[in-house]
Amino acid sequence: MSRTVAIIGGGYGGAAAAKALDEHADVVLIEPKDAFVQNAASMRALARPEWAGKMFFPYDRLMERGRIVRERAVSVDSRGVLLASGERVEADYLVLATGSVYPFPFKFEDDLAGQARERIHAVHEELAGAGRVLIAGAGPVGLELAGEIKVVWPDKRVTIVDPGTELLPAFEPQVRADLRRQLAELGVELLLGTTLDAEPPAGPGRAGPFTVGSTAGELSADIWFRAYGVRVRTGYLDGDLGDARTPRGHVRVTERLNVEGHEHVYAIGDITDLAEAKMAGNAMQHAEVVAANIIAQLRGERPSSVYRPSPLPFVLLPLGAEGGVGQLPSPEGPIVLPAESVADYKGRDLFTGRFAELFGVAGEPAPAGV
Numbered sequence: 001m002s003r004t005v006a007i008i009g010g011g012y013g014g015a016a017a018a019k020a021l022d023e024h025a026d027v028v029l030i031e032p033k034d035a036f037v038q039n040a041a042s043m044r045a046l047a048r049p050e051w052a053g054k055m056f057f058p059y060d061r062l063m064e065r066g067r068i069v070r071e072r073a074v075s076v077d078s079r080g081v082l083l084a085s086g087e088r089v090e091a092d093y094l095v096l097a098t099g100s101v102y103p104f105p106f107k108f109e110d111d112l113a114g115q116a117r118e119r120i121h122a123v124h125e126e127l128a129g130a131g132r133v134l135i136a137g138a139g140p141v142g143l144e145l146a147g148e149i150k151v152v153w154p155d156k157r158v159t160i161v162d163p164g165t166e167l168l169p170a171f172e173p174q175v176r177a178d179l180r181r182q183l184a185e186l187g188v189e190l191l192l193g194t195t196l197d198a199e200p201p202a203g204p205g206r207a208g209p210f211t212v213g214s215t216a217g218e219l220s221a222d223i224w225f226r227a228y229g230v231r232v233r234t235g236y237l238d239g240d241l242g243d244a245r246t247p248r249g250h251v252r253v254t255e256r257l258n259v260e261g262h263e264h265v266y267a268i269g270d271i272t273d274l275a276e277a278k279m280a281g282n283a284m285q286h287a288e289v290v291a292a293n294i295i296a297q298l299r300g301e302r303p304s305s306v307y308r309p310s311p312l313p314f315v316l317l318p319l320g321a322e323g324g325v326g327q328l329p330s331p332e333g334p335i336v337l338p339a340e341s342v343a344d345y346k347g348r349d350l351f352t353g354r355f356a357e358l359f360g361v362a363g364e365p366a367p368a369g370v
Contacts, residue, residue, distance in 0.1 A: 006091035013269035013283030014097030020291035027066030035113040041350045043145040047152040052120040054352045056113040061360030077239030098233040100270040103226045126207040130222035137227030138162035147319030150186040159189040170313045179325045200224045232271045255306040266290045276309035318347035
């Protein structure tokens with residue numbers, strides 16, 4: 001019996017699934033990038049460019065048996081993957097893990113890690129010379145970026161605008177109050193319930209003084225960042241998978257994370273239509289469920305692992321290495337974390353140690369060019 005598992009996408013969920021399945025199947029990981037990108041470190045790397053060397057992990061030690069195909073998937077049906085080169089990879093099982101697109105510099109379209117690092121350093125130089133920073137978007141990404149900037153450059157003026165009227169409205173009042181307190185102590189200016197009349201003339205991450213109108217009046221800054229605008233990558237679905245997408249582009253999945261109507265095709269991460277935040281931690285939990293189900297199928301057993309989104313939202317939101325807010329779910333209800341716990345869990349190393357272990361490079365410096 002053939003045991004080929006094609007995983008399309010080597011991000012958080014795809015890499016974790018490849019690792020878990022490596023000893024059980026013939027894994028083919030299809031990913032155009034030459035290194036995994038730990039996007040959670042991008043905000044810190046903008047303020048502290050030495051962190052750019054901690055964001056990228058080569059794929060060559062992720063698996064012992066499986067192989068990496070450094071190409072882009074252009075068409076995927078339930079039996080295999082057509083690559084940009086014209087080659088087709090036939091597979092007994094498929095795992096769709098192509099994730100989402102988010103504005104640079106929080107996610108990267110560059111396929112070469114060296115080029116992405118150069119871009120990070122270039123934006124850092126632009127940011128370093130700017131006295132006034134405007135961040136459009138008061139979600140976790142925008143808030144985390146503001147914290148990183150103010151910790152490194154406390155004298156910079158940092159303003160966040162967002163059309164919403166509350167910060168993290170789904171979370172406990174204690175979390176939101178502590179977040180506001182810490183932002184105020186850092187000197188971050190919040191303009192909630194505010195929309196810009198138009199985007200600033202220069203692109204995000206490009207320095208140059210500007211003034212734009214808004215519902216709160218004119219706003220002036222020297223550089224701005226767009227911290228909103230996520231889009232899922234599912235345009236490659238074709239043939240009998242073409243109808244698996246929702247109107248917004250997500251993939252319909254069952255509780256076992258099968259693509260609806262396809263027992264040998266799975267989807268994980270941001271592309272799923274699950275009612276939960278699109279977070280790296282969720283994608284990696286999806287990978288565990290999918291790996292367990294494929295292993296069961298390979299053994300001739302009925303897959304039984306199910307995934308149920310947490311009924312309680314959770315977040316670990318650092319504001320620099322030592323600050324931040326957090327909330328975790330528990331059977332007794334939400335657990336509110338103090339800044340010290342957020343720093344212990346995430347803030348100090350941004351999970352880079354965990355990924356160094358996953359990719360087999362723990363204790364080693366970043367390879368040259370990556």
